[in-house]
Amino acid sequence: MLSRTIFHSRLLTSSRLSSFQLRYLSSSLQKSFPRGNRTRITREISEEEVKAFQRQQRESASQQEFYYKESPSSDYARFNDEPALNHQVFQIPPNNNGLITPEDGIYELLKEPTLVIERQVEFMNLIVGFEQANKYKIMNSLGQQIGYMEEKDYGLLKAIGRQFFKLQRPFEIDIFNNYGDLLLTVKRNFAIINSHIKCYLPGVDEYGNMMREEIGESRQKWHLWKRRYDLFKLEDEEKEEYEQFGMIDAPFLSFEFPVNNESGEVIGSVDRNWVGLGRELFTDTGVYIIRMDPGSFAGLGDQYPAVAGPLTLDQRAILLGNAISVDFDYFSRHSRGFGGGLFSLHDFD
Numbered sequence: 232m233l234s235r236t237i238f239h240s241r242l243l244t245s246s247r248l249s250s251f252q253l254r255y256l257s258s259s260l261q262k263s264f265p266r267g268n269r270t271r272i273t274r275e276i277s278e279e280e281v282k283a284f285q286r287q288q289r290e291s292a293s294q295q296e297f298y299y300k301e302s303p304s305s306d307y308a309r310f311n312d313e314p315a316l317n318h319q320v321f322q323i324p325p326n327n328n329g330l331i332t333p334e335d336g337i338y339e340l341l342k343e344p345t346l347v348i349e350r351q352v353e354f355m356n357l358i359v360g361f362e363q364a365n366k367y368k369i370m371n372s373l374g375q376q377i378g379y380m381e382e383k384d385y386g387l388l389k390a391i392g393r394q395f396f397k398l399q400r401p402f403e404i405d406i407f408n409n410y411g412d413l414l415l416t417v418k419r420n421f422a423i424i425n426s427h428i429k430c431y432l433p434g435v436d437e438y439g440n441m442m443r444e445e446i447g448e449s450r451q452k453w454h455l456w457k458r459r460y461d462l463f464k465l466e467d468e469e470k471e472e473y474e475q476f477g478m479i480d481a482p483f484l485s486f487e488f489p490v491n492n493e494s495g496e497v498i499g500s501v502d503r504n505w506v507g508l509g510r511e512l513f514t515d516t517g518v519y520i521i522r523m524d525p526g527s528f529a530g531l532g533d534q535y536p537a538v539a540g541p542l543t544l545d546q547r548a549i550l551l552g553n554a555i556s557v558d559f560d561y562f563s564r565h566s567r568g569f570g571g572g573l574f575s576l577h578d579f580d
Contacts, residue, residue: 324543328466330432330446331544337406337414337432341547344524345372348380348554350517365404365559372527378408380555404555416443417552425451426560430552446545447473449553451560456483458561460553462490464545476546479553488557489535490550496539499523499546501554503562517562519554523547
């Protein structure tokens, strides 16, 4: 019965009880129970303890049984007024026909409902305008670092290419956890007009050789003043079939990049967050909030009145890659001059 539970006396260790309490407990047990039946005791538990037990069971359930308890709210008043807890989604939806599983290292990052990405200060860029390889810190919503991203730097020729091609240059960025384990790779080939980002899951083949599998891609769409992207998940690698799951259609000079599904509901977003006017003016750094769960939008009903989701693991990985593209296309130092931002000039694969 749920109203009763069994506690083993071996759990009551000296780390929790004083020596006096232990002697008293031992004496009480000897008086209350016949010899040979002292290994466990039972007691009535409160309704609060039952609820806590049920909550713990839900949270520790298999990630494969991913059904959230409350549907995301699209009601303007309710979503705007209720606290984040009422919209929190504790599990991720099934990653149907997807690559990423809870066994992959990137899962520990993507299970977060909100990610905060901060580009690190580039001192050579700041002082002499020399474009360095990009580096980013990955944090959770509490500001705790849970990983980092680094652009691959192949030496002198790569450094020269960064200065010459600037906004059109190709790049490859690896994503790591705090222990330095490679989790994900984001790659862009040489781009003349629109940025085209692909996301790859690293692994090894049957012979132990390094390999990577494509998850999906983010494609920038040219527009005279709007900031647009289409997000695709790879469905069939052999046939090169992609399924679009979201689009970004942000207005002129927007700092918010909401991802809409085919019904027009917001399923995620990449938001540029100014960290301080002085810091932004005199350094080449930026902070981005990646929202991947309805709970991430709580309190933002004025800005996002219709919210759906949450995103699957593969979709979250693609949105993370899109955040890198947004930073590079519109907010890097090179994108602020002619040829960037409004005039961000399809790519060559």
